[in-house]
Amino acid sequence: MTQTRRRGADLERAVYQATREILNTEGLSQLTFAKVAAKAQTSKPVIYRHWETPFSLALLAIQDKIKADNHGQLDQVVLTGESLAADLLLVAQRFTASMDAFGKTFMGSWFEGVNHDDSAQLKQMLTSVRQIDLNAIDRVLKRAVARGELTGTDLPESLKLLPFDWLRYRMLAGEPVGPAELQLLVDGILVPAYVHTRGTAD
Amino acid sequence: MTQTRRRGADLERAVYQATREILNTEGLSQLTFAKVAAKAQTSKPVIYRHWETPFSLALLAIQDKIKADNHGQLDQVVLTGESLAADLLLVAQRFTASMDAFGKTFMGSWFEGVNHDDSAQLKQMLTSVRQIDLNAIDRVLKRAVARGELTGTDLPESLKLLPFDWLRYRMLAGEPVGPAELQLLVDGILVPAYVHTRGTAD
DNA sequence: CCAAATAAGAAACTTTAAGTATCTTAAAGA
DNA sequence: TCTTTAAGATACTTAAAGTTTCTTATTTGG
Structure with a gap:
């Protein structure tokens, strides 16, 4: 034809x-x-x-x-922010918008090709894993509060789950996760973030 | 038999x-x-x-x-640290060790079932994506240095890539990425982390 | 302890989809 | 216009998924 x-x-x-x-x-x-x-x-x-x-x-x-x-392209976004935070937000927004x-x-496309029953089961599983992660972090935070390092444990869930999400992603992407990365994660990211939100005046 | x-x-x-x-x-x-x-x-x-x-x-x-x-299980790790940082490190170590x-x-198992040629091509692609991400962040950091918010742009690569890794993971896992998450990412995580490593005395 | 019910394991069969070969003919170049 | 190249159609081969049937070991209950 x-x-x-x-x-x-x-x-x-x-x-x-x-x-x-x-x-x-x-x-x-x-x-x-x-x-x-x-x-x-x-x-x-x-x-x-x-x-x-x-x-x-x-x-x-x-x-x-x-x-x-x-x-x-992401690295050609026009930066108009008045501060580090504003610029970072622009980049992050652009990233999520156009992915x-x-x-x-x-x-x-990972979980595509999965039927409905399986999908529900998978969701449930992800939830239970997340609960374990949250419990682990909450125990750590409570001890920190007892020591007087933090004023409370009520941080956003996303922040509590950050270390696990990040580590899983790096393993998935085949990027190294050694002592140096763990040190960076704890000292350079988590502690500053936690202290920023719930730190004591000192 | x-x-x-x-x-x-x-x-x-x-x-x-x-x-x-x-x-x-x-x-x-x-x-x-x-x-x-x-x-x-x-x-x-x-x-x-x-x-x-x-x-x-x-x-x-x-x-x-x-x-x-x-x-x-992760939430039953015996916590013996003397500080928030030490406890966090224990949890992170346990997590990576037993995954x-x-x-x-x-x-x-994502990238299993991929032959050698493809694997090489994939690696190259991941590298170029990472480069774009790094460029985008470096531009933001330079502006922050110019403003006097930071003392330099030489942060660990892992830290520079953190926002992209995290956002990708959340999209993959089907977790919401809305304005609230972006705000948390920028104000609650990135800015504190960057300032911690390269902040001005102020 | 024996008889009936249940479910495992073997083998052969059906179906479906991936991968390949052959041939015809449209498009490009000299 | 003639030759070369590569697209598109059809039919074929191969391999693996999924199914059926049957035999027999294991459990259960009388």
Whole structure:
């Protein structure tokens, strides 16, 4: 039916576009060459000739997106804040608003391809893990209050969970978590943050 | 050959054990009922009769592990520190050392099932994303130094990347990231941490 | 202690999807 | 216009998921 054939860069763009749509809706686990071919209105052999695996196609599709979106890059945000805090907020807002292409697809597609029952079970599990983490931190905070280092234990939950979230992320990303990182976490991040919110006048 | 047949709880334990071994070595994407059956020395129909999907089997296998390891739970660590910092370090160390069952399997198995070529490409991509993040923060820090809020921009990389890591993790885990979280991040965590390391005497 | 019910384990089968080969023909370049 | 290159269609091969059937070990209850 199609008497016009796309090729080269034209075709490539369509394939990357189709790939990203599948990644965003169904996730990495559901990305197959057959689906990409169908969505891009081409055929399987074309995809197989050009790309090695669905995974590498996914990487290239995301890189393509990053290149295309160059204008909105995080490190080119116009900084207009009157203070460190204001500037940081701008960057953080921009980051969450546009969520860089990598994060969105790779992070967000983890739990895709999981049915409803499983999803509920997973949620419950995450909750119980979080409870354990909170208990652990609360015990530490109570001791600190008893010692007179803090004035209370009622910090935001997000702040209490920060160390665990951060450590999990680093392990996930394959970044080193050694004594130096733990030291930084405790002395450079947690203690200052806790003292800032609930510190004693001294 | 096997004239003895396991059943009930006995069999269940063997299946969960096998499931966890596969999760730890090959990752979630490689977890199939056939492999579990083989490793647990049973047969496919047995697995299909008891569990719905590989994913739900994985969840149950991990919960089973958590129950079994109850003694070593994070919120039962013996706290012996003489200060807030010392106690926090104990908890953080324990967390990284034993990495709770959930984190280990689900976080660590993300990038399993990825071949060598892809893995290299992925690493490179992560690096370039990190570079963008670092640039964005450095610009903010320079402005803060110019204003006199900080004495220098040479903070540990981990600290500079903290906001991005944390936000990515929360999005991944499906936890809310709204204005309140951003405010907490900036005012309650980042500014105190930066000022602690590179603040002016004021 | 024996008989009936239950569930494990083996093997073979069906179905589905991934991956490959072949061929025709549109598009690009000389 | 002729030659080369690569897209797109179709059909095929292979492999793994999921299912069925049957046999027999284990448990339970009379």
